[in-house]
Amino acid sequence: MKPSGFAYHRPSTVAEAVDVLAEVSPAGKVLAGGQSLVPMLNMRLAAPAHLVDVNRLTELAYVRVDDDGGRRTVVVGALARHTDVEHDAAAHAALPLLREALRTVAHPTIRNRGTTVGSIAHADPSGEMGAVLALLGGTVELRSARGTRTVAAAEFTTGPMETSAAPDELVTSVAFPVPEGRTGTAWTELARRNGDYAVCGVGVLVRLGDDHRVVAARAVYVSMGPVPTVLDLTEPVAGQDPRADDDGWAAAGRLAAWRLDPDDDIHATAGYRRQLAAVLTERALRTAARRATEVAV
Known part of the structure; x- marks a missing residue:
C-alpha cells in the first residue's frame, strides 16, 4: 500500500518547525527517522494531512553528558540516531544501560536511521528506550510556538502510542x-526472533549501601502492558549480599x-509472559547487583 x-x-x-506545527495542528505529524511512522503511513494506519520533516534540524543531532554539580545526565537530541x-x-x-538496551532495538539497519527520541515519542508499549527513560x-x-516545557517520563506516556505532547509540540x-x-x-529481553519486538523485556537498577548490601531495586517492563511498567522490588532483596545465591532474587x-x-x-x-517476567527479572537483578559491586564511588 501507499500513504494517502x-x-x-x-x-x-527548530523555530521554523514549531511555527509550521502551530499552523497545521492538529493535522500534522513529525517525521524524524521514520522507522515507525513510514510503515504506518504506507498501511494507512496514520493519515496526517501534513508531514513535517525535521531532518534538517542538525542542531538537534547531539548526544552529550551534562554535569550539574555532580549530578550527571545523558541528554539526547531529537535527531540523534x-x-x-x-x-x-x-x-x-x-x-x-543505554547501549545494552539499544542493542536489542530492531536491527542495525533500523538503528542507523531511527532516532531514540522519536522512539520515545512514538510510545510503543514494546519500545525499549521509553522504558529505560x-x-x-x-x-x-517539548517545544512549541508557545514556549518550552519539561515533562517527567512517568507523565509523558499516557497509553499505547499516546503521549501528553500537544499536537503543536515538537x-x-x-x-x-x-x-x-x-x-x-541490566537489560534483558526475549523475542521470537532476533530483532523482533520483545515478548517480555526487563530493565533493572540495583543500588548497594556502604556495606555492599542491597538497599534498593527497581525494574521496568515492556510488552507487559499499555505503557512501560515500573515496579519497586526492594522488599524481597533488601539487605542481600549481591554475591550470595539467596532466594531473594527469585522472590523478586x-x-x-x-x-x-x-x-x-x-x-x-498472559501466563507465559508472567513466567518470562519472573525468570528475566531474577537474571537481570543478579547481573545488576554484580555490576554494582564493581562501581567505584
Missing part, C-alpha cells in the same frame, strides 16, 4: 539521569510476575 496524500514541510530550524547513542563513548561510560526517572523536553530532547552511588543496571521475580497484568495476544499468553 499529504502536504510536505521541511523546516530548516539510535546508533549515535549506542556508540557514543561518553554516554556509554556514564550510563552503560521511565526506569531512570528521566524527562522529555519533542526536542530527552534526559536520562545517571544513577548515583554504587548502582548497577515472583513478586514482579504477580504485580504485572499482561494481555494474551497472538505471540504469547
Whole structure:
C-alpha cells in the first residue's frame, strides 16, 4: 500500500518547525527517522494531512553528558540516531544501560536511521528506550510556538502510542539521569526472533549501601502492558549480599510476575509472559547487583 496524500514541510530550524506545527495542528505529524511512522503511513494506519520533516534540524543531532554539580545526565537530541547513542563513548561510560538496551532495538539497519527520541515519542508499549527513560526517572523536553516545557517520563506516556505532547509540540530532547552511588543496571529481553519486538523485556537498577548490601531495586517492563511498567522490588532483596545465591532474587521475580497484568495476544499468553517476567527479572537483578559491586564511588 501507499500513504494517502499529504502536504510536505521541511523546516530548516527548530523555530521554523514549531511555527509550521502551530499552523497545521492538529493535522500534522513529525517525521524524524521514520522507522515507525513510514510503515504506518504506507498501511494507512496514520493519515496526517501534513508531514513535517525535521531532518534538517542538525542542531538537534547531539548526544552529550551534562554535569550539574555532580549530578550527571545523558541528554539526547531529537535527531540523534539510535546508533549515535549506542556508540557514543561518553554516554556509554556514564550510563552503560543505554547501549545494552539499544542493542536489542530492531536491527542495525533500523538503528542507523531511527532516532531514540522519536522512539520515545512514538510510545510503543514494546519500545525499549521509553522504558529505560521511565526506569531512570528521566524527562522529555517539548517545544512549541508557545514556549518550552519539561515533562517527567512517568507523565509523558499516557497509553499505547499516546503521549501528553500537544499536537503543536515538537519533542526536542530527552534526559536520562545517571544513577548515583554504587548502582548497577541490566537489560534483558526475549523475542521470537532476533530483532523482533520483545515478548517480555526487563530493565533493572540495583543500588548497594556502604556495606555492599542491597538497599534498593527497581525494574521496568515492556510488552507487559499499555505503557512501560515500573515496579519497586526492594522488599524481597533488601539487605542481600549481591554475591550470595539467596532466594531473594527469585522472590523478586515472583513478586514482579504477580504485580504485572499482561494481555494474551497472538505471540504469547498472559501466563507465559508472567513466567518470562519472573525468570528475566531474577537474571537481570543478579547481573545488576554484580555490576554494582564493581562501581567505584
